[in-house]
Amino acid sequence: MTWVPGAQGSPYGVHNLPYGVFRQGDRPARIGVRIGDLLLDLDAAEAAGLVLAGGALRAPTLNPFLALGRPQWSAVRSRITHLLTDAGHRAAVEPLLLPLAEVELVMPFEVGDYVDFYSSEHHATNVGRIFRPDDEPLLPNWRHLPIGYHGRAGTVVVSDTPVIRPSGQRATPDGPVFGPSTRLDIEAEVGFVVGVPSAPGAPVPVDRFADHVFGIVLVNDWSARDLQAWEYRPLGPFLAKSFATSVSPWVVPLDALADAWVPAPEQNPPVLPYLRDVPHLGLDLRLEVDWNGTVVSRPPFAGMYWTAAQQLAHLTVNGASVRTGDLYASGTISGPDRSETGSFLELTWGGAEPVGLDAGVKRTFLEDGDTVTISATAPGPDGITVGLGEVRGTIVPAGAPPR
The missing domain is CATH 3.90.850.10 (Fumarylacetoacetase-like, C-terminal domain)
Structure with a gap:
C-alpha cells in the first residue's frame, strides 16, 4: 500500500509506475515516474542517492536507462516501489513529487528506427x-x-x-x-x-x-x-x-x-x-x-x-x-x-x-x-x-x- 495521497487504487498506483520525461518552467527536461496524479522527479531522486542507476535517471531522455537492461530495470522499479510504500521514506521523497498539472510532458525517448x-x-x-x-x-x-x-x-x-x-x-x-x-x-x-x-x-x-x-x-x-x-x-x-x-x-x-x-x-x-x-x-x-x-x-x-x-x-x-x-x-x-x-x-x-x-x-x-x-x-x-x-x-x- 502506498503512502502517496490519492494513489491507492489509482490505475497509476505502485503496480504501474510508467516512465516519462517532463519539463517544469525553464528547467531542462528530466525523467519522472507517475504515481497517481503526481510525478516523482527521478533526476532529483538519483541526485539525492535515493535511487541508483549509474546516472541514467539524470539524463534528459529515457535512452540511457533503457540501455541498462532488465536486471537494472527491475532493481530500479523495486527501489521506487519501496520508496513509495515505506512510510519511513516519506519525508525524503514527498518533496520530490510534482503535480502533473504543473509539468509539461515531452517525448520520453529518442526514437532510433x-x-x-x-x-x-x-x-x-x-x-x-x-x-x-x-x-x-x-x-x-x-x-x-x-x-x-x-x-x-x-x-x-x-x-x-x-x-x-x-x-x-x-x-x-x-x-x-x-x-x-x-x-x-x-x-x-x-x-x-x-x-x-x-x-x-x-x-x-x-x-x-x-x-x-x-x-x-x-x-x-x-x-x-x-x-x-x-x-x-x-x-x-x-x-x-x-x-x-x-x-x-x-x-x-x-x-x-x-x-x-x-x-x-x-x-x-x-x-x-x-x-x-x-x-x-x-x-x-x-x-x-x-x-x-x-x-x-x-x-x-x-x-x-x-x-x-x-x-x-x-x-x-x-x-x-x-x-x-x-x-x-x-x-x-x-x-x-x-x-x-x-x-x-x-x-x-x-x-x-x-x-x-x-x-x-x-x-x-x-x-x-x-x-x-x-x-x-x-x-x-x-x-x-x-x-x-x-x-x-x-x-x-x-x-x-x-x-
Missing part, C-alpha cells in the same frame, strides 16, 4: 475488402509472416503535438492531382520500445523478447487514405504515413503488465520454427477511441494475430539489429465488430457510412480542428486496472504547397 506492422486479421481483411473488392482480402503471405514496413522515425511525435494535414498526390478520373488529403484517418495501435540493442547478424529469438523490450506506448499512426490508395502499389506506404505518428508520453514497463498476458489466437497454418512462441501469448489491452468527445470504437488488442515477440523475431531474423530507442508498432487494432475497429476507414466502410458524433455531427474522415484521443487500460493484480495513458492529436490545416 521505427517499424510498423499489420498484425490484426480483422483489420487486414477489412482493408483488403475496401481497397481490393474484387480480390481475396488477405494476400497469400499474410498468415505466414508478420507484414510490416519501415516508417520515418523523425516524425514520431509526443501526444498533443498538432498534426498538420498532409498534402500529396491522389487519383481522380482525370489523372493525379496534388493537394491536401481529403481522407485523413487514424490507426489505433500499441508500440513496443526497445531497450537493449542486438548485434548485427544476430536474430532475436521469440523467447528473448523480454530481454530487449522495455515497455509499451500507445500509438496513432495517422494515415492519408487517398494518398495511400494511389501510392501503395507496388512498394507499400510512403507519404500517406510518413508525415506524423503520435505516441503517448508514458512508457509502461512490461513488468506492470504481468497480469495482462492471455492466450493469443490460434495460428493456422502453423508458422515456421523461428516464429513459434511457446507459450503463444498476447496482451489483454483494451483501447478506446474518442473523436471530438464521442467514443466511437473500443479495439481489443488481445485478438491480434501476430504477437509482439513474433514481430521482434521476424524484424531481426535477416540479421537486422535493433537499437536502444527503436519503436515498433503493432499495426491497427481491430476486432470482429464495427464498434471495435481501429481506423475510420473501417468504421465508415471507406467513407460510405458516416459515423454520428455529438450534437448530430456526422463524419467520414478527419476535418481540420478534429481531435482524436486514444486511451487504454490493462488488467492488473487483484483486479486493479493498469492505466496506459492516452495519445491525443488535433488536425490543423495543410501548409502552403511547394514551389
Whole structure:
C-alpha cells in the first residue's frame, strides 16, 4: 500500500509506475515516474542517492536507462516501489513529487528506427475488402509472416503535438492531382520500445523478447487514405504515413503488465520454427477511441494475430539489429465488430457510412480542428486496472504547397 495521497487504487498506483520525461518552467527536461496524479522527479531522486542507476535517471531522455537492461530495470522499479510504500521514506521523497498539472510532458525517448506492422486479421481483411473488392482480402503471405514496413522515425511525435494535414498526390478520373488529403484517418495501435540493442547478424529469438523490450506506448499512426490508395502499389506506404505518428508520453514497463498476458489466437497454418512462441501469448489491452468527445470504437488488442515477440523475431531474423530507442508498432487494432475497429476507414466502410458524433455531427474522415484521443487500460493484480495513458492529436490545416 502506498503512502502517496490519492494513489491507492489509482490505475497509476505502485503496480504501474510508467516512465516519462517532463519539463517544469525553464528547467531542462528530466525523467519522472507517475504515481497517481503526481510525478516523482527521478533526476532529483538519483541526485539525492535515493535511487541508483549509474546516472541514467539524470539524463534528459529515457535512452540511457533503457540501455541498462532488465536486471537494472527491475532493481530500479523495486527501489521506487519501496520508496513509495515505506512510510519511513516519506519525508525524503514527498518533496520530490510534482503535480502533473504543473509539468509539461515531452517525448520520453529518442526514437532510433521505427517499424510498423499489420498484425490484426480483422483489420487486414477489412482493408483488403475496401481497397481490393474484387480480390481475396488477405494476400497469400499474410498468415505466414508478420507484414510490416519501415516508417520515418523523425516524425514520431509526443501526444498533443498538432498534426498538420498532409498534402500529396491522389487519383481522380482525370489523372493525379496534388493537394491536401481529403481522407485523413487514424490507426489505433500499441508500440513496443526497445531497450537493449542486438548485434548485427544476430536474430532475436521469440523467447528473448523480454530481454530487449522495455515497455509499451500507445500509438496513432495517422494515415492519408487517398494518398495511400494511389501510392501503395507496388512498394507499400510512403507519404500517406510518413508525415506524423503520435505516441503517448508514458512508457509502461512490461513488468506492470504481468497480469495482462492471455492466450493469443490460434495460428493456422502453423508458422515456421523461428516464429513459434511457446507459450503463444498476447496482451489483454483494451483501447478506446474518442473523436471530438464521442467514443466511437473500443479495439481489443488481445485478438491480434501476430504477437509482439513474433514481430521482434521476424524484424531481426535477416540479421537486422535493433537499437536502444527503436519503436515498433503493432499495426491497427481491430476486432470482429464495427464498434471495435481501429481506423475510420473501417468504421465508415471507406467513407460510405458516416459515423454520428455529438450534437448530430456526422463524419467520414478527419476535418481540420478534429481531435482524436486514444486511451487504454490493462488488467492488473487483484483486479486493479493498469492505466496506459492516452495519445491525443488535433488536425490543423495543410501548409502552403511547394514551389
